[in-house]
Amino acid sequence: MKPLIAPSILASDFANLQKEVEMLNQSEADYIHVDIMDGVFVPNISFGIPVTEAIHKHAKKPMDVHLMIVRPENYLEAFRKAGAEILTVHLEACPHLHRTLQAIKQMGAKAGVAINPHTSVTLLAEIIEEVDLVCVMSVNPGFGGQKFIENTYSKVSRLKDLIISKNSKTLIEVDGGVNLTNAPLLFQAGADVLVAGSFVFNSADPIQIISQLKESV
Ligand SMILES: O=C(CO)[C@@H](O)[C@H](O)COP(=O)(O)O
Secondary structure, three states, X not given: OOOEEEEEHHHOOHHHHHHHHHHHHHOOOOOXXXXXXXXXXXXXXXXXXXXXXXXXXXXXXXXXXXEEOOOHHHOHHHHHHOOEEEEEEEHHHOOOHHHHHHHHHHXXXXXXXXXXXXXXXXXXXXXXXXXXXXXXXXOOOOOOOOOOOOOHHHHHHHHHHHHHHOXXXXXXXXXXXXXXXXXXXXXXXXXXXXXXXXXXXXXXXHHHHHHHHHHOO
């Protein structure tokens, strides 16, 4: 078993988005990670529904859409129609998380929950069986290119224990500051999906880096 790799398109060259998506189509990437930032939940604005549709038009890999927005329930249908196969909402943005996850599944998408670095995995104890993927933020969300938070290894392993104890099939995704040094340690701790942005797109050969991340375990 190898980790699934989800390059974050946020770090790509937006002036050449079609070319960047076609590059990912040629690579060993398993998903295209699409970061939606609203300038309210996080202190940055990325892009929205039309750009997500444009990525989907060229993508041959499933899109994993990470909603860093307030009131995500108001936009689920639009992002699903824009091509999202995984829709991830933030636990911190959802007062009715169970209802939101049910809505995602009723649309035929996989339901993800992201947790910020300060959020304990114990808050997922009553909901984990309903969650297809937990995105463990290993940086404070809002920007690419930040330093990986070391506490993430133990957090992932506590989450893995919770998932096993509930006999759930939930995948663990780690997002932020992922590189070739921490990827094998995250995989050992129990991560299934690794999101990598700047480490992939700032390299001279992104296709090669994606393969190396997959083989790094
Ligand atoms: O959601 C986020 C940041 O908020 C991430 O998906 C980053 O886009 C990952 O980029 P790197 O940290 O790997 O540059």
